[in-house]
Amino acid sequence: MTYVTRQPLSIDQLVARVSSPACGGTCVFLGTVRNGPEEDGVSAIEYSAYEEMVEVEFGRLVADAAARWPDARIAVQHRLGTIPAGDASIGIAAAAPHRAEAFEACRFVIEEVKRRIPVWKKELRLDGTEVWVDPSGRPTGKPSHV
């Protein structure tokens, strides 16, 4: 399975890839397209990527996690393309013998994704406009207090 898909993410598939009788805790993280008060009218986000690099960088990232939590089992997949508000854009499953490692490994993966995986998002807004989003989650070009 590749790290990238254009289909809706399957939590069941992610969990199946990490499940093991040796693991007593499994942590699942889903990142979903948000349309809250801060966004004020996002219908969807269009995700694009440097796909060749995404694949190899995910491999390095998962290897880094495996080095830190050798007993953890990790699965991650990022969805690309146009994803409607409420749908998941990234899914992570981390299983480990004990819950602390599962939580820590899962958190590590999403934080490293934010830092290392070359994916970009453009908000598609209900008023028909499109806005590139900067890494802090604020639309590019908007005032910093927004």
Place this chain on the structure above:
Amino acid sequence: MMHATSATVRVRFFARYAELVGRTEAEVSVPLPATVGDVVRRVRADLPGAGALPERPLAAVNLRQSKLDARVEDGDEVAFLPPIAGG
């Protein structure tokens, strides 16, 4: 034996940078020895619209994030990466 005096690199643009430059890739040549920063300067000077790119963008060489003082060789792929916003 002749040593190459210049490097031809494939340059790739993504997301907002691709929109600014109006293309997703280009090929540029830089005299050797060359760094990522030399490629950035050549791109910004030579490609229409590329002057709008940052002087010090996040960059990757051959699928790995690289600093602007990293060396580039003939045949390398240099990517200009807008601020990463995945997840």
